Amino acid sequence: MTIKKHIPNIITLLNLFCGCIALVFAFNQDFEMAFYFVCLGIFLDFFDGFFARLFKVSSPLGLQLDSLADMVTSGVVPGLVMSQMMIDNSSTAAVDHLQIFPYLGFLIALGSCYRLANFNIDTRQTDSFIGLPTPANALFILSLPLVLKYTDSLFVIEILTNQWVLLLITVLSAYILNAEIPLFSLKIKKFNFKDNALQIVFLICSLLLLIFLQYLGIPLVILFYVLLSVINNKMLKK
Template sequence: MESPRRARLRLLPLIMLTPNILTVLALCAGLTAILFALSQDWTLAVVAILLAGVLDGLDGRLARLLKVAGKFGAELDSLADFVSFGVAPGIVAYLWSLNEFGRFGWIVALVYIVCCGLRLARFNTALEDPAKAALAAMFFTGVPAPAAAGLAVVPMIVTFQWDLAAFRHPALVGAHLLVIAFLMVSRIPTFAFKKIRVRRDLVLPMLLVVGVLATALAAMPWATLTVIGVAYVALIPFSIVSHKRMAQVMPPFAPAEPAPSGATTQIDHHQSTEAATQAGQRNHT
């Protein structure tokens, strides 16, 4: 007679696999960005990387909503992040500009890719530490991988909007990529925006800002994305100051740093809600 657990696994609703499907789609988007770059279709290459970022932001939230987050999904998400936000931007930048520097340009691309892998590995290891500071719930350590990928393609986005050849110079692109690589593996605190709480009296102004931003993205996508990238970097000093101030008033221990945006499969469906929630929080690493 078939065990109840095996029968339950065979009857797993398709919707429970949706978070993993989104993660796989994000992985495919990252790989497709490389294909577009090989064809010198730079616009679609950037769009594919940005699409991977959107999908990465959805899979973890959906996994938590469905309460199906698990270890398999977290590992799959980490792999997708490395390809889509590490390998893809590095290769795209190399084919777009850095190849003019020959081997040195390739080394720069490798440094970026390796730093992305190191950041993800450090984050996954940190998840196993039960004694994380309370601040870790509101701040990332270093720039998360999806944000780094978005920053990595900013020079390309600038040329799409304003056709400024200087932003394609390999020296500028290489220096830009190295700075981002450093930010990924640094200990600099950066805001985890999904954990920031908004005062009730600021809800309507915030919705207005979101509406204006959506309109700007539809009307002037490249210019708007450039402004978003610059604004994100400009917020880093404020995140450092905010982190220092909050460190003086918050208790020493609390829940762990935002955890992976991974989803689950049939193997993980039986895990407890508490463990699933911890594994499913790794969004925007």
């Protein structure tokens, strides 16, 4: 029982470890490795809660550790990546003189911190989410430099190398993390199409986007998730 008690917290700390490594790669502008370590951290983040429920060892300590680890992996890392992108893509003299401009990328970290703290005390988010979860937001942000690296589209390159667009993405990212927008749960509780049609359609469309568009498919999947949730919310109100 003693060993089982510590397994979820060990997994959580491994998530934090992955986030720290991702920070190093992000500082060195190796965004691809940073992305992979964040993905590994998010994978571990799922399993710490899974094992806590499996072993029935959920605790207030585990809850706090989980948020602190997520703050690094899914908060500080995407903030740093966005800041680095802003530094790399200074395209106008006016922006060059705004020395604080690239640091505005860390608004993502601030938005993530507020969301994680609020999530711990919000009893409405047990089965679904209100606002975009930090892991999804992190994947969205960390996919952007990879889209830029591997795309041949001049339009996409022009968009993702414009600092004002990057600032807009940053502000929207911090907002959507804490917006009062209910997002449907991806949990499948009953094994039939009728009760899970929304989740199944989303998963199939997401898989197709990732297969055909690769890295570009990642931000599109996140945007599709938010858009589909908004449409679903309006339909439920009717």
